[in-house]
Amino acid sequence: MIGEFLSYGFVQRGLIAGSFAAASCALLGVFLVLKRLSLIGDGMSHVCLTGVAVALLTSANPVYMSVPVVMVSSLGIMKLAQKFKIYGDAAIGIVSAAGLSVGLMITAFAGGFNTDLLGYLFGSILTVTFSEAVLCGLLLAAVLFGLVYFYRDLTSVCFDEPFARTRGVRAGTVNTALVMVTSIAVVLAFKVVGIFLISALIIIPPVSALLVSRTFRQVLWLAACFGVGSVWTGVYLSFVLNIPSGATIILINLICLAGSYIYSKWGIKDVR
Amino acid sequence: MQSVIRAENLRFAYTRTPVLEDVSFNITSGDYVGLIGPNGGGKTTLLKLLLGLEKGAGKIALFGTPLAKFKDWQKIGYLAQKSPVSQSRFPISAEEVVLMGLPPRRGADVLRAELKEVHEVMRQTRTREYAGRIFHDLSVGQQQRVLLARAIVSKPELLILDEPSTALDASSREMFFDLLGELNEKCGVTILLITHDTGEVGKYISKFMYVDKTLVFFGTKEEFCKSDKVAQKLGAFAQHTIDHLHNHGHCPLGCSCGEKHK
Incomplete structure (x- = not known):
């Protein structure tokens, strides 16, 4: 059964792209969760709808169209929070609502919902193209490079931003880079689980990892493993049981979260 | 004496109501300055302005360099009022927290020389025994000592x-202030410290700065004890406390202010 499952080209592409995207989302999610910015993924995913709607209207590639839209919107979230001194979650709510309503308006003008749009809303991992899989690979490479090269800046800014700034760390640049790369990850991941569920790939694996890890490096490894594991298990189960892959991936993540919680309550012993 | 912090006409407001107005002073090398004032008087805001964490009007120079051009951040150690992780369980050890105090470097690896410096300062601050424990799991007092270690690990001036x-x-307070006193006296570290506990820290402090939206007083502690402006600001109760302590044979600020002790 597994051999047959893995023999299809579209399954291979979906699994590879899904693994790259899930690992990227989980690794970036660790920093976003710790900075209490995890809902930014939710806001960005709603803004994706505008990009997808414009792409469907103009017959452009939804991924390429969504990247600039989501990047500009995420910058908007940051500027709203900084310049107008409003809470980050409120800024996310404002931009998210704007993105969703503009997307729905364009969709209505374009003649309402169609099957293409539904595919983006709920995910269609098995329709991932080769070029999209390559893009997901490049994204993961960029995330891993940034993580290793700027490891100290990232951990320092996430742990204590004011102190990091007094060390000469450019916290503003670190935050902007983190949010920009997350925007790209969100766009590349929407084919995996769908616009509605992307934020779960950013939030749940890191939270599960944070519950059971003893070191920060462990958190990063585990979050990536939870993300990738959920994609493989979810896609396989959806193939066997003929159920939606996006929702299955997220349910697998929720089961991991429940397991991590139980382990953190009864399994962890502080040996140091 | 070399100027360490020079501030000229500092002004700052979060909204339209000014938090700080017309604050000017010069702290020189080797000074141990106690920054006091009422709650909401602008003390923490003043420190944030000096560190570039808030932007206000006026001029600030650190070690003779305008703040905007200042790059030698390893010369400065900073310890904030609140512990950075009050809610989220950031899985980072006390040792890794101290490591953050060293000058930023690219890469995730830790050099042996860096670890040596970290362990040395953790021994000094009596935090070595819990170096491997998760910072979040330490008591608030232990966390504060680890953060002090982080503030001094780069051997700041x-x-x-x-x-x-x-x-x-x-x-812990005694150890803390003894260590600060030692850093000031033996290593010549300049210290600017917000405190409400003038009694305990008074014996080490060389100058007082009283801020209440503006600079009320800046001078030696002997001058502080005799300042009419300070007496007016502190009010009758505080003045009574100082008098009471004087009457019991010691100056609350540990100075030779010339008060006649009964």
Whole structure:
């Protein structure tokens, strides 16, 4: 059964792209969760709808169209929070609502919902193209490079931003880079689980990892493993049981979260 | 004496109501300055302005360099009022927290020389025993000592501390202030410290700065004890406390202010 499952080209592409995207989302999610910015993924995913709607209207590639839209919107979230001194979650709510309503308006003008749009809303991992899989690979490479090269800046800014700034760390640049790369990850991941569920790939694996890890490096490894594991298990189960892959991936993540919680309550012993 | 912090006509407001107005002073090398004032008087805001964490009007120079061009951040150690992780369980060890105090470097690896410096300062601050424990799992007092270690690990020439002893027990406070006193006296570290505990820290402090939206007083502690402006600001109760302590044979600020002790 597994051999047959893995023999299809579209399954291979979906699994590879899904693994790259899930690992990227989980690794970036660790920093976003710790900075209490995890809902930014939710806001960005709603803004994706505008990009997808414009792409469907103009017959452009939804991924390429969504990247600039989501990047500009995420910058908007940051500027709203900084310049107008409003809470980050409120800024996310404002931009998210704007993105969703503009997307729905364009969709209505374009003649309402169609099957293409539904595919983006709920995910269609098995329709991932080769070029999209390559893009997901490049994204993961960029995330891993940034993580290793700027490891100290990232951990320092996430742990204590004011102190990091007094060390000469450019916290503003670190935050902007983190949010920009997350925007790209969100766009590349929407084919995996769908616009509605992307934020779960950013939030749940890191939270599960944070519950059971003893070191920060462990958190990063585990979050990536939870993300990738959920994609493989979810896609396989959806193939066997003929159920939606996006929702299955997220349910697998929720089961991991429940397991991590139980382990953190009864399994962890502080040996140091 | 070399100027360490020079501030000219500092002004700052979060909204339309000014938090700080017309604050000017010059702290020179080797000074141990106690920054006091009422709650909401602008003390923490002043420190944030000096560190570039808030932007206001006026001029600030650190070690003779305008703040905007200042790059030698390893010369400055900073300890904030609140512990950075109050809610989320950031899985990072006390040792890794101290490591963050060293100058930023690219890459994730830790050099042996860096670890040596970290362990040395952790021994000095009596935090070595819990170096491997997760920072979040330590008591607030232990966390504060780890953060002090982080503030001094880069061997700073200036230490800026915002009410650092609030969460410490009596013996930790004594160790804390003794260590600061030693850094000031033996290593010549300039210290600017917000405190409400003038009695305990008074014996080490060389100058007082009283800020209440504006600079009320800046001078030696002997001048502080005799300042009419300070007496007016502190009010009758505080003045009574100072008089009471004087009457019991010691100056609350540990100075030779010339008061006749009964």
